[in-house]
Amino acid sequence: MCMARKKGKKGLLQKARKRGKIPARKAARKPVYLSDEMRQSTSYEEVLLNSIISKGKPNEIPECALIFNSVLSGLTPAMRNLHYKSGISAGRLLYRIYQRERRYTWYEESVADLVRFFENAGFSRVSYSIMPERISIKFHNCDRSNLGANLHTFEAGMVSGFLTAGKEQQVQMAEVSCSSNGSEFCHFASELPSAQQKIRETALLEGLAERVKAEAESSKDGRQHFSEEYYLLGSASLTKSEYASEMNKIIYYMGGMIGSSLGLNTAKLRRSGKKLERLFSLLNLCSMKVKGTSPLACEMQFNSLKAKKEFVDISISFLNGLLKGYATESKTIHSSIAKRNGRYIVRVTEGNKKGDYKNKG
Numbered sequence: 001m002c003m004a005r006k007k008g009k010k011g012l013l014q015k016a017r018k019r020g021k022i023p024a025r026k027a028a029r030k031p032v033y034l035s036d037e038m039r040q041s042t043s044y045e046e047v048l049l050n051s052i053i054s055k056g057k058p059n060e061i062p063e064c065a066l067i068f069n070s071v072l073s074g075l076t077p078a079m080r081n082l083h084y085k086s087g088i089s090a091g092r093l094l095y096r097i098y099q100r101e102r103r104y105t106w107y108e109e110s111v112a113d114l115v116r117f118f119e120n121a122g123f124s125r126v127s128y129s130i131m132p133e134r135i136s137i138k139f140h141n142c143d144r145s146n147l148g149a150n151l152h153t154f155e156a157g158m159v160s161g162f163l164t165a166g167k168e169q170q171v172q173m174a175e176v177s178c179s180s181n182g183s184e185f186c187h188f189a190s191e192l193p194s195a196q197q198k199i200r201e202t203a204l205l206e207g208l209a210e211r212v213k214a215e216a217e218s219s220k221d222g223r224q225h226f227s228e229e230y231y232l233l234g235s236a237s238l239t240k241s242e243y244a245s246e247m248n249k250i251i252y253y254m255g256g257m258i259g260s261s262l263g264l265n266t267a268k269l270r271r272s273g274k275k276l277e278r279l280f281s282l283l284n285l286c287s288m289k290v291k292g293t294s295p296l297a298c299e300m301q302f303n304s305l306k307a308k309k310e311f312v313d314i315s316i317s318f319l320n321g322l323l324k325g326y327a328t329e330s331k332t333i334h335s336s337i338a339k340r341n342g343r344y345i346v347r348v349t350e351g352n353k354k355g356d357y358k359n360k361g
């Protein structure tokens with residue numbers, strides 16, 4: 001009924017537009033909005049880039065969080081393309097920032113700075129070679145999770161953007177082998193990929209859940225760490241408004257998958273909230289504090305760099321996925337959001353319809 005009415009209305013609108021009574025939707029859009037948004041995101045990018053440049057060896061984000069981010073940002077060809085493009089934009093801007101200070105005579109000089117930038121971001125043992133017709137960069141990362149896909153699309157974009165700005169001619173970079181896909185290192189080369197990478201999404205997500213599980217259950221902290229600003233720089237696709245509803249569904253699904261592979265049932269959560277806290281920090285979603293487990297009460301904090309609605313939504317979706325089991329036990333989860341000193345704070349509390357959770361737990 002509802003659908004039919006909508007369709008009919010649309011038909012009328014189109015007819016009215018054809019007759020020129022109502023301007024077409026495109027014309028009604030304010031072009032100002034786009035340029036504002038672009039200006040904002042550029043300055044945000046610049047703040048992040050400058051901060052990475054001026055930092056020493058980072059010790060903030062587990063590699064697992066970056067892998068989680070890369071997998072989710074490149075699930076479909078359209079998303080991979082966007083991820084690559086956001087890398088290009090960051091790479092171009094990075095070149096401009098360096099060029100202001102360094103005034104390179106040859107663009108080749110700039111590549112050493114690009115390599116240093118990646119090491120500042122957290123990648124290990126970055127090496128490069130420049131030949132007249134071929135540029136190649138290698139990262140010797142610690143990860144050997146073999147997820148079946150080359151994950152560093154954003155980085156390939158960054159190298160491409162940086163070299164394109166330096167050479168003043170289009171340089172297309174591709175990740176030809178990846179340490180998350182059975183190779184000893186991630187290898188970026190200035191060439192077109194021979195064929196579009198075919199990704200089996202379900203297998204990739206399952207592999208990712210396994211990877212997260214292994215790290216969540218390990219007592220050791222991962223070996224490799226990255227800077228928070230670099231994580232945020234590569235999060236443009238994760239928080240892109242046009243993918244928001246799709247992304248939240250995927251994150252909810254991942255939450256459910258990781259929750260069940262970790263066996264995070266009610267009883268387990270009652271015993272300790274530490275697992276939940278560790279999982280959120282492992283994936284760098286937000287700072288999670290479990291205040292009580294019976295009934296469950298927790299607080300999610302988002303620092304000023306992450307005080308964005310999209311990051312809040314992602315964390316809530318992930319938590320909802322993780323706590324799927326609660327819903328089947330007639331529990332309700334309430335959340336409220338507050339903003340304090342530029343930080344977002346989300347409080348999550350468990351309501352209990354029947355007052356019998358103690359018997360169940």
Ligand SMILES: [Zn+2]
Binds near residue numbers: 152
């Ligand atoms: Zn890689």
